[in-house]
Amino acid sequence: MRILIVEDDASVSHWISSKLHTSGHSCKLVDNGEDALKLIKEEVFDVILLDRVIPKIDGIQLLGLLANESHPPVLILSANDQTSDRIEGLRAGADDYLGKPFDFAELLLRLERLYCRTKQVASSNFIKIKDMIINLERHEVTRSGHRVDLTNKEFKLLYVLAEHPGQTVTRSMLLEKAWGYHFDPQTNVLDVHLSKLRNKLDGGSKNPIIRTIRSVGYALG
Amino acid sequence: MRILIVEDDASVSHWISSKLHTSGHSCKLVDNGEDALKLIKEEVFDVILLDRVIPKIDGIQLLGLLANESHPPVLILSANDQTSDRIEGLRAGADDYLGKPFDFAELLLRLERLYCRTKQVASSNFIKIKDMIINLERHEVTRSGHRVDLTNKEFKLLYVLAEHPGQTVTRSMLLEKAWGYHFDPQTNVLDVHLSKLRNKLDGGSKNPIIRTIRSVGYALG
DNA sequence: TTACTATTATGCGTATTCTGATTGTTGAAG
C-alpha cells in the first residue's frame, strides 16, 4: 500500500512509518495540513492516515476540503478518544477512526480493510512497467505516483509500446498501430509525439522509461 | 434499515431499539447466539448489531459460523474496548467495532455507513458517487443534498456513466446505450445533453463530477 | 395553446496534431 501519514509528532509518525515499512508498505510523511493537501492532489495514495490535530490546516478542515473530490480513504488518528470527537471525524468524511494510544496490529488491520474495500470497487485492468502505471479504462497514466496527463495520440503511442514491454517496437509498427495506415515515410510525426511523450514521462528523471533503438524503433523499460 | 440486535442485556437492547425506532428504523431483538443464527437465516436484515459476549453462542463464534455465508454487515458491540479485543472482532469478520460505553449518535452513524456501503456493492436501487446519489427506482438524483431534476435522456445518460464509476465511457458506448442506435458520426445530441446534464449537476460548482476525456469519452467522479 | 423535451444546426475558443526547418547525436569511414 502507498500510505500518506499526516502527523506532526515526529516520533509517532516515524514509529508508524518504520513499522509499516517492515510490513512491506511505502509511506510518505508530512507534518501539516497544507503540505498534505498539496501532496494528495499530486500523488496517488491508497490510504491516508490523518492526525486530527495538525498545524496550518486542521484534520477535520482538511476532510472538508477533500469532501467533494475523489480521494483515497482516510483513517483518522487522534489522541482524543471521546465519542463526540469520533462522530465529528466520521461526519466530516473520514472512513475510519482510531484513538490513541493504539496497537500497531489494529492500525494495520484497519488500513488493510480500507485498502481492500476501495480496491474491490476500483478493480480495473492496467499495465505496470517499472514505476509507471497505465490505466486502460480511465485512460490515465501515473509515473512514480504522479499523474501524467497525456493527449490521445500520446496515450495511443504509449499503449502500443506498452503492449510489448521491453521489446523493440519498430517505427513502421508504431506508425501503423497508432496512426492506422502507412504514412508518408518522410514524416516525423512519430518523432514529435514521442518527444512530447518522453518529456511528460521522463522529464528530468534520471532513469528514462523510453529507450531509443537507433534506426529501428523504440522500447519501454 | 432493518436491524438485528443481538444483545443479552435487556436494558441496553431496549434503549438502542427505541432510539433506532425514533430514527425511523425497524429492529428485531434476540438475546443469544442461537436465536440470532436462526433469525439471520430466516429473515433479511440490513445490518447486525452484535454484542461480543452473549449466551449459547459467543459473538466471535457466531461470526465464524457466518463466515462462509452471505450475510449482512456486522457491527460488534463490546464492553471490552481493549485493542486486542477489537482486533479479534475484526479478524473474525466483523465490519466495524464499537466499544461501550458509546454515544448513540455514533452508533447510528456507523450503522448507516455499513448500510450504505453494502447497498452500493449489492448494486441495489441507488448509486452513490462523491456527494451525488442516484436513486434508480424513483429516477431521482441529489447532489450534496439538493435535488436535481433531470429529464429522461439526461437520467439515462447519467445512469450509463454511473454504471462504470470512475472509468471512461466512450462516446460510442454512451450513444449506443442511451440512444440505442449506432452512431451517426455527425450528430451532437450527446454533446448537447451532456452539456445540460453538466449544467444541472456541476452548475457553478468548482468540483465537477463529470470529467471529459478528450477524444475518448466521459467519466464520473 | 402552452410548457417541456429531444434533436439539429451553427459558430467560437482552445487543445491537439501536423509540418517543415533547425539543431543535436551517433557511429562509421577516411
Place this chain on the structure above:
DNA sequence: CTTCAACAATCAGAATACGCATAATAGTAA
C-alpha cells in the same frame, strides 16, 4: 582523431479537430 552523413530530437507556427454553448426547429403531453 576528425569528418560526414544518417538519424533523432526539438521548436514554432499553421492547420485541424474537438468540445461546448447557444439558438433554432420539431415533436409531445398536459
